[in-house]
Amino acid sequence: MANLAIITARGGSKRIPRKNIKEFRGKPILSYAIEAAKSSGLFEEVIVSTDDEEIAGVARKYGATVPFMRSAENSDDFAGTADVLVEVLNHPQVASVNFGYACCIYPTACLLDGDQLKKAWDLLKAGDWDTVFPVVKYGYPIQRSLRMDSDSSVAMNFPENGNKRSQDLPPSYHDAGLFYFFHVDRFLSNRKLWTERTAGLVLREMEVQDIDTIEDWEIAEFKYDMKRKSG
Template identity: 35%
Template structure:
């Protein structure tokens, strides 16, 4: 099986400027995803899609494949990840031949494990479905609210607020660490979530760390300083 690993790394981060090449544990954030992808036998290439020359050079230094800079129209705040992924996928297949799967590894999830990625790929082989990384949510949707006319209103039907949290059915959120689908599903649905999605349940909370803000980054640094990441 040939799987193309795609690492999206836009240069215009607003909440944490320069995050993709910000040093974490002595190496750029993007290098964590490149390094783990190198260990997966099914991955044929680690393609980095970026609009930043600085990110491109950093990714190349760690073994990423950066043959071009992402077009400007796919690098805006409103550009979709599906459009970006399809652009990279079609270029790669036109240049290097067909692949069986596209694995999106966001650089903001530095602590994902080799065995977790391998298990996700095995699920993909077995089910033929898209596979997406999820973790149990800390705030159950039954305990989420919206505000209407200055009044707090349950986001769902409200019945969950009459139950203890431990009595509620488990709920999961997408943690951003793993997205794998077939080229045909991605192109036909323009999504990593259709037509069927198999969950890659990640119980290790450290693997689910998703760095979008300075506080997230400082938490990741804390975990490393305490030798909690192995």
């Protein structure tokens, strides 16, 4: 069965205008996700789902296809990732290929590389999982997290852990916000990327960066520069 990469890159971005094609270290940030997918050698096709003609042009320039423009219904601030993926996978031009697996990649995944995708693919196949996505360990145990009230007073969310050493508490993880590699038929049957048969691929903090603010963008540039220096 063939594999498909789907990069979701709509035009609307309020906190960082035109974020998905903003220049990142010399080229549009979208290009990094496209190049990672292509360099992995895992995908017969790399599709960019977008509602924006300029983004479509950038996608094609870097080797992706844009077989159709995303619907208005799935282009607003309330459209979920699953809805966008269903639209792509059910499009006649895509459905006719009968892709067995697909990978949803976010357009600002500038630290992504082909090796990470290969590791996810190997894990997905080895465990017959519905979905595999990268996770990152929290830098400090969330069991000792604090809350702050309006008067600036602080209190523990889990006071029962107040006297426990941080090294004695189990680690917690969060979604790295890079990609989701999934079984197409199972996804289309339940329209969920996270099921009871979902596995996490653990990545290091320096390998990932979710980008929502200018500060996030600057951190991503720092991590990218460090990654290039380390080879």
